[in-house]
Amino acid sequence: MMELGPLILSRIQFAFVVSFHIIFPSFTIGLAAWLTVLEAMSLATGQPVYRRLFDFWLKVFALAFAMGVVSGIVMAFQFGTNWSALSERTGAIQGPLLGYEAFTAFLLEASFFGIMLFGRERTPRWFYFFSCAMVALGTMASSYWIMCNNSWMQVPLGYSVVEGKIVPEDWKAILLGPVQLIRWPHMLLGAFLTTSLCVAAAGAWNRLRGEAWEESHVMLDWGLGLAAVLIPAQILLGHLAGEIVHKYQPAKFAAIEARWHDEQPASEVLIGWPDARKAENLYAITVPDLGSFIATGTWDSREVGVQSFPAKDRPPVVVPFFAFRIMFGLGVAILALSWTGLVLRTLGGLEQARWFLWLTFVSFPAGFIAVIAGWFTAEVGRQPWVVYGLLRTRDAVTPSLSTPEATTSLIAFILVYALIYGFGVVYFYRLFRDGLTKRMRAASGYDFHAERPL
């Protein structure tokens, strides 16, 4: 057992604040695009339903964005406060990447965002639409830089070491490396899927309660339709991400597979309980030879096990093992859900199939959980390195940090986040519950006669 020092406290703190942060970007990246689509549809067709949907989702977006921004500011300072040795050694590479993130956020998000929220009456329609598109573009660009940085930490490329500092050698390799080109789209699609499921779930919920028929029809169509199109691509990208891990981070790959010893041909552990002390899996269900196939596409490749790495280079196994299976399982579940929706829509019974509406409704967290599980796979599997193969996590922590300081900040963040996010959940719930109801729409002066029955 590790002692509770600044290192482990900082790791817990980082994992805690970033896990809360990612909830909001994975929602708002998709929401910004969704709002742009709604505004475009409204401009193109002139149908009032799109404007009503826009006004409702804008409120959701405002709430999510505010929480994303405040938790993001915390992230921007974490690297310096808790990982100052990392910042100093790799700042020449990580600094510019995160710098670009901030500049892009600034350029496209923060200010056009103000227009989106407050500027409808003060700007021409085309400019308002343009602002929505800019916010959407900005969120995506932000995610590019963040993923660039994290991909570099996963698989450092294009660097050299000068006087103990890790400095850039080839920016092209850093910006457009093979790892980044797969992980960024995987993350982006993760965000779009998350939002699609929330949109579909909002539609299902309103429909189940007999509210907002026209709106829920649009939301079910777009939400399930988009998920159905994106999920195959996402699974393919996930597969490619797995190949990357296999190639560049064999120890992580072994941990994800809970493969303790070298095997040829390698079996696949579907599920079980990895026991690190005994270096074996308890209660495991195993398929022979499948492990080789998943890793290389052949049935008899030799696959390396965790025990083949020196003890000081071994990642934890339990977290990557389960986190990966949760993500994978949810990927398959989203596939099943969205395609069933497609079939039902084609047959014409989607809105009558209450069981399916219920299923869609309760699936709203699936995207969030998959995203967080994916990150836990990637980040815990990378241990004990903070920059893979270059800098160990234990050498990255701030040297002057004391245990009382780290404890204070961890407890403070937990308390503050519990309060803020606790109320945030309540407010989101109310917004979704009341946002599209007849009473609410009547109160905001919508013209019901403009609404035609379906």
Add this chain to the structure above:
Amino acid sequence: MNAVDMNQAAPSFLALFWAGVIAFSILAYVVLDGLDLGVGILFGATRDPDLRGEMMGLIAPFWDGAETWLVVVGASLFAAFPSVYAIFLPAFYLPVLLLLIGLIFRGVAFEFRGRGGPSWLWSGGFWIGSALAAFVQGAAVGAMILGVQVKNGQFAGGPFDWLRPLPILTGIGLMFGYALLGAGWMILKSPTPLRDWAYERAPFLAIGMTLFLLLASLLTVIQAHDVMTRLIQRPWADAFVLVGLAALSGVLRAIAARRDALPFAFTALFFLAAFGFLAAAFWPYMIPYSVTVANAAAPEKSLSFLFWGAGIVVLPVVLIYSIVIHALFRGKLRVAGH
């Protein structure tokens, strides 16, 4: 290279460029978010729901953009001067924590207030958060004047080095200063009784700010010999003092004459002068008194990568449309719900 040579090495063009960007961003942050924080502080000085509602409305469209300047400061430091970033943040670990918590409460208040639930919590969080953020920023300035302990490129002091008499004075001084900016903003933007409310309080805020700055200067003369010797060698720094004094009397006269646009403008000028004075006192150090602009700069490859994209494309665009945004919302703001 020994320490003296290091400190005398001339910074490269790109290092100077980024130091300039950071200085500009700090200044932009101080004025733009300073007024938001100031309005937040003054929010705590009234219980009238109409005034409170209008105060929030006067800064709602701007606070997010203003706060992003802080992220730009952090990110540019990390990008262009990683060793400064790696020393500064650990040295101010607890104040940074307080700042973040203050900004969190300040930020969510805009969204959470008026959604039902404990509105006292979000109102209280809003003004206490704003006051806290202002205080620790001011305290950091005082602590920098006293100097930061560094060993082997990392912070080597204790967790409470920043909480000494001088930083406490500068912290309180900045709370008054931001509140004055906030009052100036209300005078500038509000067409309602809030404007008169702010006019009544502004002179006290100006006097409070001046008082604490005087006390802080006195302590600086006694305690911070490094700063004083450098200032004596740089008599031109006194120009900033003169501008500051002129701005201060401008603030007071504009309040007396009820010229709506001027109190804010003169307060901003005062901040500009104070900032210039501090820059003159610290130069060439970024972390007083060990790390200079030249020896903290990232390698040229990093600086130029940043320069060709962020420096000459993003920054000018940001500037232009920051101006556009403020022009869009120019003049008196009628706040809905009021």
